[in-house]
Amino acid sequence: MALRTAADAAFDRLERRSTDERDIALVTALARLIAHAKQASSYYRDKLADIVPLDIHDLDSLARIPVTRKTDLKTLQDGQPPFGGLEATPISRLVRVFASPGPVFEPEAGRPDYWRYARALWATGLRPGDLLHNCFAYHFTPAGAMMETGALALGAAVFPAGTGQTELQVQAAAALRPVVYSGTPDFLRTILEHADGEGVDLSSIQIAHVTGGALLPDARAFYAQRDIDVMQSYATAEIGLIAYESAAHEGLITDEGVIVEIVEPGTGAPVADGETGEVLVTVLNPDYPLIRFATGDLSAILPGASPCGRTNRRIKGWMGRADQTTKVKGMFVHPHQVAEIVRRHPEIGHARLLVSRERGADIMTLKIEAAQANDDLARAIEASVQTVTRLKGRVEIAPAGSLPRDGKAIEDVRDYGGAS
Numbered sequence: 580m581a582l583r584t585a586a587d588a589a590f591d592r593l594e595r596r597s598t599d600e601r602d603i604a605l606v607t608a609l610a611r612l613i614a615h616a617k618q619a620s621s622y623y624r625d626k627l628a629d630i631v632p633l634d635i636h637d638l639d640s641l642a643r644i645p646v647t648r649k650t651d652l653k654t655l656q657d658g659q660p661p662f663g664g665l666e667a668t669p670i671s672r673l674v675r676v677f678a679s680p681g682p683v684f685e686p687e688a689g690r691p692d693y694w695r696y697a698r699a700l701w702a703t704g705l706r707p708g709d710l711l712h713n714c715f716a717y718h719f720t721p722a723g724a725m726m727e728t729g730a731l732a733l734g735a736a737v738f739p740a741g742t743g744q745t746e747l748q749v750q751a752a753a754a755l756r757p758v759v760y761s762g763t764p765d766f767l768r769t770i771l772e773h774a775d776g777e778g779v780d781l782s783s784i785q786i787a788h789v790t791g792g793a794l795l796p797d798a799r800a801f802y803a804q805r806d807i808d809v810m811q812s813y814a815t816a817e818i819g820l821i822a823y824e825s826a827a828h829e830g831l832i833t834d835e836g837v838i839v840e841i842v843e844p845g846t847g848a849p850v851a852d853g854e855t856g857e858v859l860v861t862v863l864n865p866d867y868p869l870i871r872f873a874t875g876d877l878s879a880i881l882p883g884a885s886p887c888g889r890t891n892r893r894i895k896g897w898m899g900r901a902d903q904t905t906k907v908k909g910m911f912v913h914p915h916q917v918a919e920i921v922r923r924h925p926e927i928g929h930a931r932l933l934v935s936r937e938r939g940a941d942i943m944t945l946k947i948e949a950a951q952a953n954d955d956l957a958r959a960i961e962a963s964v965q966t967v968t969r970l971k972g973r974v975e976i977a978p979a980g981s982l983p984r985d986g987k988a989i990e991d992v993r994d995y996g997g998a999s
Contacts, residue, residue, distance in 0.1 A: 587826055587827075589888065593835040594698075594889045594890065595888065605838055609635055609838065611632070612863055613632045613870065615667060616870060619667035619668075620868065621659070621664035622663055623667075623870065626647065630643065641838065641861065642849060644870060644871050646859065647665075647870065650875065652683045653682070656684060661676065662684060665867065665868075665869065667865060667868055668686070668865070672688060672866075673689070674687055675687040675724060677724070679721075685721055688866040692729055695819050695820045695835075696725045696728065696814075698834060699729065699823035700730055700735075700761075700788055701733060702810060702825045702826070703759070703786055703823075703824075704810075705788070706733065707733060709735040710738060710755060710756075710758065711735050711757065712752055712759065712760050713730070713738060713740055713761050714740045714748065714761065714763070714767070714770075721819075725814065725819055725820070745769055752770065752781050752783070758784065758785055760784050761789070762787075763909040765798060765939065765940060765941070766909075767787055767807075768802075771784075771805065785808065786808045786810070787807055788811070790811055790812045795993060797939050797994075798939060801939060813876075813878075813896060817867070818837065818860050821833070821837055821839065821858070822893070825885055825887040827885050829886060829893070830895055831895075832885055832889050832893050833892045836863050837861060837863065838863075839859070839894065841854070841858060841878060842856050842857050842859050842873075847873070853879055855898060857874070857875065857877060860872050875900055876898075876899075877901055878894040879894065880892060902914070907941045910968070912970065912989065916967045916968050920960065920963045920964060920967050926950070926951065926952075926956055927948070928949060929984075930982075931945075931987065931988065932990070934991045934992065936993045943973065945964055946976075947974060947976055950979065956976075957976065960974045
């Protein structure tokens with residue numbers, strides 16, 4: 580075991596509530612949120628015109644509320660910049676505005692721990708007086724700010740390491756001796772292996788909080804061999820924290836500030852607990868009140884409560900995308916990007932992007948059918964893959980008619996092993 584492990588102590592009393600107590604509180608908060616959104620948000624004034632807050636008597640009432648899809652945000656924001664009318668707070672009262680690929684813009688108001696990440700970092704084992712080596716991006720996307728504001732709310736200090744610059748990451752960690760890392764699941768491995776090669780001792784890092792990509796079995800095994808306790812969380816740029824792992828390592832526990840539903844993809848109809856479906860989230864955020872927000876991610880509800888003593892519902896974690904979109908090295912890759920690569924190269928007859936795993940790293944391979952194939956064509960397509968997806972990928976040329984015609988533009992063959 581690690582010299583220091585994540586504790587099971589609750590962050591606050593909310594985590595130990597009975598199901599009835601939590602449901603009553605969430606229904607009350609939901610009715611209040613709907614009333615506020617209808618009054619303060621032009622989008623929800625129209626979207627919820629037929630919804631009466633006083634008619635919200637239980638969480639099953641959510642099924643009557645229209646779904647807002649993540650994929651609609653760019654169109655909404657183009658029509659009514661900057662936030663599509665979903666915001667309930669003027670931009671003059673914000674402290675930051677972020678932009679995720681699309682671009683899609685996300686607001687951050689000035690409340691402490693706006694993204695609610697203190698709870699997840701506490702479950703990981705971060706404590707007052709610790710130093711968090713934060714390897715999430717601080718520009719454009721909100722991931723860096725999510726971790727930093729959560730850590731500061733706990734009374735921990737933060738080294739804003741950001742992404743990349745592996746050599747400098749090793750030097751800083753060796754000098755500062757942080758106990759806790761935050762970043763994508765694979766980047767800590769990159770840092771540690773680089774340190775090994777340089778003969779640098781980074782044994783101070785004993786616990787890690789990861790998100791932005793799947794924590795796959797090979798990565799878990801690597802960290803276990805080094806006695807590093809790793810917890811993961813599930814979040815989006817619009818919502819912040821949705822669910823987080825505890826030391827029990829049995830599913831992800833739903834955050835106390837959201838309501839999570841699992842529904843049939845594309846319909847919004849609830850599925851039975853245990854069945855796989857699309858994740859819908861309602862976040863109890865008065866500044867940006869996303870209600871029944873369809874993430875496009877797949878998951879399922881786990882039965883019972885976590886052995887760690889936290890009583891909120893659990894999900895299995897990230898189980899893929901309803902629309903074939905997947906994450907590679909922490910970045911989304913979309914079917915429309917595969918289509919764009921094909922459009923740029925008329926020589927391609929058919930294409931399929933394969934996402935796999937080799938030696939602890941995500942690998943993209945674009946398999947194509949082309950009548951006349953050569954090395955120059957392969958190199959040109961590889962350049963387009965990097966331009967369009969911002970990730971490097973291989974190109975393999977397959978015989979005509981050999982690739983499946985099953986409607987899939989992206990095939991993810993990584994072994995998730997129950998990880999999210």
